[in-house]
Amino acid sequence: MKHRITEHDLQLQVLKLASITEIAKAQGLEGNQLLLSANASLKEETGTDVLRTMHVQLVSPDGERILTPTQLGKPYGLSAQKLNAVLAEAGFQEKTEAGWQALPKGKPFAVLCDVNKHQGGRTAVQQLKWKRGVVQYLPLRA
Template identity: 25%
Template sequence: MKQISTTALAKMYNVSPKELFAHLVGLGYILKQDDGWTLTELGVNNGGEVKESSQYGQYIVWPEDIDLNNKESADTKLITSTAIGKSFDLSANKMNFILSELGWVQKSLKGWVITEQGKKQGGVQAEDRKSGIPYVRWPESIIDSTSLNETIGHVKGVEKTPSPETIRTTNEESVEFREKFEAKHRSADGHMVRSKAEMLIDNWLYMAEIVHAYERKLPIEEDVYCDFYIPTGKVYIEYWGYENDSKYLARKKKKIELYNKYGFNLIELQDKEVQNLDDVLPRLLLKYGVQAY
């Protein structure tokens, strides 16, 4: 199939290149980046390719018969954070911060940019035609996302009672672990944690003035909780103790597989690191843009 440049495609459709670029942005096929244009994953899926020219540098080409009506998007309605917010009686700004907390978007200099996790939820990067400010569009089904609903419930202080089906499918190993290792150690910020090592980690984060959550559910369908979560940088911290417990080791293996599966930012700590947090944690956190001091 013959491939043509965006300018040539505009000429074929008898529109200006500027109008076509704006339309492609609206479809989620391209995104303005610095002084050029970048193909999105959706653009690649619809036949877009980046070519290199010694005279013009990088440019994007398209199949000559590309469907600019985007039937795929028509079948899967895409909505903005404003529409999502209306479903939960929240402002668009509040909704974007919730999506950011989930790790699905991140704040740019102006607007919001989708993350790899957001792409896995079906989000598509878009850009305002007039201002050029980036934003993200989502499948309408995102409103039914368990992770989104749970997070909004926490934010609004309203937690839904688990259904019988949810209770039956809850991770039994996780429940057994919680019952075996009670949260009986109080850290400096009031968190009740399950070991002295976790108390040291929690205290270190508190004294470093790093906002953190303890035992936050991962924003995935699986019923898994992290040890610590740092919203800045979207970083998860796991302390691996109890190495002589076979069930604990099996649980550890499953958790690591899930962290890898979803590509989460993970810091793993064992006893030797806990004894030297002042040297270890600042360096590890900095990798994810979190300044400790």
């Protein structure tokens, strides 16, 4: 059964997050990296993922919402794997040992994000996310 956090507990967690964020700022972090780092620290300490609980959607540095391949492909009935294949076939990204990397054609639409999921241990991973505008250049049908 999923534990529901109370409003009071959430407020305390948000205050802790603000405090941790100030420490991360002092270390030179900023933007999404700052939020993700502070949230990961709080989650490790308390077990609460405040950003997920509050349904926070990260935005790109220019203020545009960025989407995962799953979110981007959903309106077109495509899984993340199929959307990634479409992006690759269209020349926007390529798969490397380190994961998906934006190609020059994709860089105006791509944002490489540190994400709060872990693969094979405690190391956080990076994920290539996309601005919605990329879909106008892909052969997709809603």
